[in-house]
Amino acid sequence: MDKYLNIDHVSIDFPTPNGPFRALDNVNLKIDKGEFVSIIGHSGCGKSTVMNIVGGLYQATEGGVILEGREVNDPGPDRAIVFQNHSLFPWLTCYQNVELAVKSVFGGKRSKQEMKDWIEHNLSLVHMSHAMHKLPSEISGGMKQRIGIARALSMEPKVLLMDEPFGALDALTRAHLQDSLMEIQAELNNTVIMITHDVDEAVLLSDKIVMMTNGPAASIGEVMDVKLPRPRKRLELADNGDYNHYRSEVIHFLHARHARKVA
Amino acid sequence: MKDKLIYFLELTGFNWFIPLVKLGTGDSPKAQLQDLAKMVGVPLFAIVVFLLLWHMGAAKIITSLGQVPGPTQVWEQTTVLVDEHYEEREREQAFIERQEKRNAIKLEKNPDADVTIRPYTGKETFFDQILTSLATVFVGFLLASVIAIPIGIVAGLSNTLYSAINPLIQIFKPVSPLAWLPIVTMVVSALYVSDNPLFAKSFVTSAITVMLCSLWPTLINTAVGVSSIDKDLINVARVLRLNYLTTIYKVVIPASIPMIFTGLRISLGIGWMVLIAAEMLAQNPGLGKFVWDEFQNGSSESLSRIMVAVLTIGIVGFILDRITLSFQKFFSYDKNATIR
Ligand SMILES: Nc1ncnc2c1ncn2[C@@H]1O[C@H](COP(=O)(O)OP(=O)(O)OP(=O)(O)O)[C@@H](O)[C@H]1O
Ligand SMILES: [Mg+2]
Numbered sequence: 001m002d003k004y005l006n007i008d009h010v011s012i013d014f015p016t017p018n019g020p021f022r023a024l025d026n027v028n029l030k031i032d033k034g035e036f037v038s039i040i041g042h043s044g045c046g047k048s049t050v051m052n053i054v055g056g057l058y059q060a061t062e063g064g065v066i067l068e069g070r071e072v073n074d075p076g077p078d079r080a081i082v083f084q085n086h087s088l089f090p091w092l093t094c095y096q097n098v099e100l101a102v103k104s105v106f107g108g109k110r111s112k113q114e115m116k117d118w119i120e121h122n123l124s125l126v127h128m129s130h131a132m133h134k135l136p137s138e139i140s141g142g143m144k145q146r147i148g149i150a151r152a153l154s155m156e157p158k159v160l161l162m163d164e165p166f167g168a169l170d171a172l173t174r175a176h177l178q179d180s181l182m183e184i185q186a187e188l189n190n191t192v193i194m195i196t197h198d199v200d201e202a203v204l205l206s207d208k209i210v211m212m213t214n215g216p217a218a219s220i221g222e223v224m225d226v227k228l229p230r231p232r233k234r235l236e237l238a239d240n241g242d243y244n245h246y247r248s249e250v251i252h253f254l255h256a257r258h259a260r261k262v263a
Numbered sequence: 264m265k266d267k268l269i270y271f272l273e274l275t276g277f278n279w280f281i282p283l284v285k286l287g288t289g290d291s292p293k294a295q296l297q298d299l300a301k302m303v304g305v306p307l308f309a310i311v312v313f314l315l316l317w318h319m320g321a322a323k324i325i326t327s328l329g330q331v332p333g334p335t336q337v338w339e340q341t342t343v344l345v346d347e348h349y350e351e352r353e354r355e356q357a358f359i360e361r362q363e364k365r366n367a368i369k370l371e372k373n374p375d376a377d378v379t380i381r382p383y384t385g386k387e388t389f390f391d392q393i394l395t396s397l398a399t400v401f402v403g404f405l406l407a408s409v410i411a412i413p414i415g416i417v418a419g420l421s422n423t424l425y426s427a428i429n430p431l432i433q434i435f436k437p438v439s440p441l442a443w444l445p446i447v448t449m450v451v452s453a454l455y456v457s458d459n460p461l462f463a464k465s466f467v468t469s470a471i472t473v474m475l476c477s478l479w480p481t482l483i484n485t486a487v488g489v490s491s492i493d494k495d496l497i498n499v500a501r502v503l504r505l506n507y508l509t510t511i512y513k514v515v516i517p518a519s520i521p522m523i524f525t526g527l528r529i530s531l532g533i534g535w536m537v538l539i540a541a542e543m544l545a546q547n548p549g550l551g552k553f554v555w556d557e558f559q560n561g562s563s564e565s566l567s568r569i570m571v572a573v574l575t576i577g578i579v580g581f582i583l584d585r586i587t588l589s590f591q592k593f594f595s596y597d598k599n600a601t602i603r
Contacts (some may be wrong), residue, residue: 055502056501057498075498076504077503080502083495083498083499087499089499091517091520091596104504155502
């Protein structure tokens with residue numbers, strides 16, 4: 001019953017000129033510590049809204065989010081967010097971007113040297129030590145996303161929230177980042193909620209795939225456990241029967257049972 | 264070293280100097296000469312054409328103060344104004360020396376004597392007037408910035424506040440300095456009373472008028488810049504639980520610096536334009552008063568001297584704009600953005 005993260009009967013209404021618009025209706029989801037959960041669903045169904053509620057950026061109209069037994073309803077570094085378009089501060093170098101996060105979370109609690117080591121450690125986790133003194137405008141999109149992940153990891157969040165973190169990247173770069181993310185996850189064993197459009201990405205990375213029904217008043221359609229052994233290797237999985245079974249389950253959900261009525 | 268120099272020249276707007284630097288370091292001379300011809304030759308040609316047209320046009324118009332001055336007469340008056348400046352400085356030097364000598368003699372006779380040291384009260388030279396104008400415009404501009412930037416930031420962050428002050432901005436923005444001046448003069452006379460004022464009333468009046476007219480571009484640009492900051496950046500600040508002031512200082516201001524500077528540049532330009540009119544009416548001893556006095560004077564050189572002032576106003580305005588542009592480029596994080 002007492003799960004690590006509990007999204008408890010959450011509904012949300014957005015005010016619109018034509019009265020309230022119910023985007024989410026009764027979303028219920030329980031997540032264990034160290035679990036990697038993907039949320040997948042058609043565009044506009046309310047995936048980002050779920051994440052923004054967990055992140056505390058939006059307030060649920062009904063229900064609430066409970067993290068480690070405590071209700072959360074404001075944003076905080078214990079629920080770090082990786083945004084789709086990196087959202088690095090363009091006037092700060094990569095190092096300074098992570099530094100800003102580390103200083104505001106650990107300032108006063110850790111010594112200067114400890115913080116410096118911690119920043120550098122997180123940058124090396126995402127393989128970005130070589131470019132840490134560059135400005136975001138001087139590095140590629142994939143690198144920016146790596147820094148965004150480093151910044152989020154550096155906050156030592158209880159839950160790491162990622163909103164289509166690789167959505168804006170080309171397929172090859174995306175594959176690299178997925179591999180990096182699996183590597184990091186093997187080491188840190190974070191609790192992660194990741195939103196994605198990409199079925200392969202969801203199956204490859206997740207312990208659990210949450211499939212959302214179409215909006216308005218979207219809720220959770222199905223939850224599927226992905227019991228593939230780790231570490232997972234992209235190449236080996238290509239011919240793995242289980243892998244293909246999971247894939248086709250998700251594809252069936254999205255395109256047969258919950259196909260979008262309008263394109 | 265060379266790259267640094269080139270960067271500095273780019274920053275300060277001396278782009279035409281860059282080919283010379285490259286030429287000096289032996290960097291493909293032919294290409295540099297072509298660059299130089301394009302960057303210096305073309306504008307130079309335009310200036311020569313302008314001077315010719317001016318020369319021919321001016322000769323055809325006769326006013327009650329004589330012929331409209333051409334480039335030669337204006338140049339003559341420029342040298343006269345420079346000479347007058349040095350003469351005045353010499354006179355001042357002589358006055359001070361005389362006074363010191365007189366006081367020394369007095370003290371020799373009687374060590375307890377009261378010596379009076381009087382400041383020199385000669386008339387302001389053209390260069391003194393330029394400096395007065397610059398000081399006035401800076402005070403007005405600074406006051407305007409100190410008021411406009413904070414209000415703009417807060418208004419940009421709060422839709423409610425923005426819609427509250429927006430009508431006021433729209434109403435006061437188009438008001439001419441000539442309309443403000445009488446009110447400002449009366450208010451300053453009523454409130455700024457002291458036996459030993461630090462600043463002349465005419466100075467305060469002119470500076471405040473400049474402020475009233477140059478507030479608006481900075482205010483509007485700051486508010487627009489702040490309200491158009493990427494929402495995700497603000498969300499990052501929220502996730503980090505930065506407090507209101509830290510968010511402003513670490514996120515809002517750096518993100519909107521380019522827009523703030525765009526506003527400041529427009530403000531300074533407007534301030535400089537407004538200043539001349541304000542000085543004419545308020546009799547602040549700057550370039551505006553110079554123009555007015557020469558106009559009242561009505562001698563045969565007056566028009567030429569006014570023309571010198573016109574050109575000076577233009578050139579100083581241009582330099583001010585270049586300086587703010589350099590600041591804008593320097594403070595803007597997006598160094599590749601083309602700012603003109
Ligand atoms: N702040 C808001 N105000 C009003 N309506 C909103 C707001 N945010 C989201 N919505 C609506 O809620 C629904 C869900 O939006 P959401 O952004 O969560 O979808 P999504 O699943 O993340 O889509 P995508 O995959 O395209 O990112 C949409 O119909 C959207 O128009
Ligand atoms: Mg979304």
